[in-house]
Amino acid sequence: MTATNLDSDDVAVGRKRAVLLHCLGIEGQRIFQSLGDCPTYKDVVDKLESHFGPRKSVILERHRFRQRGQRPGESISSYFATLNKHAAKCNFGTLTDEMISDQLIEKTHTPRIRERLQMEPDTLTLHKATTLAEQIENALSDSHVIASDTMSLEPNPVKVKLE
Missing domain, CATH: 1.10.1200.30 (Retrovirus capsid C-terminal domain)
Structure with a gap:
């Protein structure tokens, strides 16, 4: 996000979401689609972190x-x-x-x-x-x-x- 100047607050959330999904690649997008609906950039990040993050026991x-x-x-x-x-x-x-x-x-x-x-x-x-x-x-x-x-x-x- 920093490299493409998308880290500022005035950038549309939908654009951030689209760039993130693009950077995931085909396999990452397939996994993302299985996680359910995520309308905002924050939702996408939260879902991906919970999926790929360390499991807590x-x-x-x-x-x-x-x-x-x-x-x-x-x-x-x-x-x-x-x-x-x-x-x-x-x-x-x-x-x-x-x-x-x-x-x-x-x-x-x-x-x-x-x-x-x-x-x-x-x-x-x-x-x-x-x-x-x-x-x-x-x-x-x-x-x-x-x-x-x-x-x-x-x-x-x-x-x-x-x-």
Whole structure:
């Protein structure tokens, strides 16, 4: 479309459609005719993309979602974002938040987070689960800093050799 100056908005949609169909060639036109009626250029592009585009498998996407655990060094917020991205492809519908929450609890690499979230009642929301997990992660990180600072303040025993 760019090469023939047909990519501007003032070009007739029918003309764009005709050029696209011409460029498909005989075999492409045969396939296009089997896809049904497409009166506009956008309809043609959508039908062709759905026909030739990659097939999406909900089963495969759900498998990938269930297999995805939190990686060592990965923050809870980053893990949560990744789970959201995967869940969007899984067609969980109204169960999306519950599935993400379950996955967060089952596959976190921090036992303290898992234990704390399991102590929550069944009314635990995804928002509360991620907030608690982030608070625990921050507290654990802070406690390591405090512990290492305390260790560096302890005096080293001086060994004196008496002669």
